[in-house]
Amino acid sequence: MKYNGLVDIGVNLTHRRFDEDRAAAIERAAAAGVTSMILTGVSLEESRAAVAMAAEHPDAMRATVGVHPHHADEWSEDSVPLLEALSEAPAAAAIGETGLDYFRDFSPRPVQRHAFAAQLELAARLGCPAFLHQRDAEADFLAIMKEYRPHVPAAVLHCFTGDQALLEGCLELDLHIGVTGWVTDQRRGGALRECLPNIPDGRLMIETDAPFLLPRGLPAKPANRRNEPAFLPHVLEAVARLRGGDPDALGRMTASTSRKFFGLPQ
Known part of the structure; x- marks a missing residue:
């Protein structure tokens, strides 16, 4: 099926793995119907880029x-x-990627919590949406979000990989939910696959998180094993199957939700 107007809400397009063919990757995405992307800032340097x-x-x-x-x-x-100055650019749409990651623990947990809270404070003060990350830190993540969510206009937990309990906690906080190709992994993504039908229509968004999280079951696996936004339709179709819906209608719905959230032209 040919899609049009899809929105990929999580693309690390400034990552070095796109250095050799970034323009071509954008063209491939457009040819696959992915006409809009949210580029992820993961550090001050990457946010500027x-x-x-x-x-x-x-x-x-x-x-x-x-x-x-x-x-x-x-x-x-x-x-x-520095982040506040960057957020003033017309192209800037949200504060993040911010949150907690107790799976990798690349930064000490108290430092993670401090940086997370500081960015939520900034989002609240500026009236900006928040783009969130959580892995193996459910209790601390929800506790911090409960404190700041009333003051942040909107927030999306990108790359949701949790279970029904985490989903319910997120929905109680009125979070949007971003779903990646993790949903195509029947072993690691089992909990997500089970709770996916319970994400309300107006809260669901889709993404690739490219160049990471290459979806399983692609018709032709890339030789470099790099994910890219052109594979978003594969994620869309997997989500539609698990929700028992039409992928074209789901694509239009998630695109509309994403455009409104990030201020993209409708």
């Missing part, structure tokens, strides 16, 4: 600006004003 790249495609791209928990040990008193 994401904003600059999105500014070159104002009708099709927006960027998030933030410090991922993997990079939380880079957080300093200068990070808030």
Whole structure:
């Protein structure tokens, strides 16, 4: 099936793995019906690059600006004003990627929690949506979000990999949910696959998280094993199967939700 107007809400397009064919990857995505992307900022350097790249495609791209928990040990008193300046760019659409990651623990957990809270405070003060990350840190994540969510206008937990209990906790906080190719992994993605039908229509978004999380079951697996936004239709179709719906209708619905959330042209 040919799709049009799909929105990929999580693309690490500034990642070095796209250095050799970034323009071609954008063209392949458009040919696959992915006409809009949200570029993910995971550090101050990558956030600057994401904003600059999105500014070159104002009708099709927006960027998030933030410090991922993997990079939380880079957080300093200068990070808030630097992120605030980046957020003022027309291409900037959300604060993040921010959150907690107790699976990798690349940064000490207290440092992760401090950087997370500081970015939520910034999002609240600026009236910006938040682009969130959580892995193996459910209790602390929900506790921090419960404190700040009333003051943040909107928030999406990107790359949701949790179970029904986490989903219910997120929905109680009125979070949007981003689903990646993790849903195609029957072994690791079992909990997600089970609770996927319970995500309300207006809260669901789809994404690739490219170049990471290459979906399983692609008709032709790329030789470099790199994920890219052109594979978003494969994620869409897997989500539609598990929800028992029409992929074209689901694509239109998730695109509309994503465009409204990130301020993309409808």
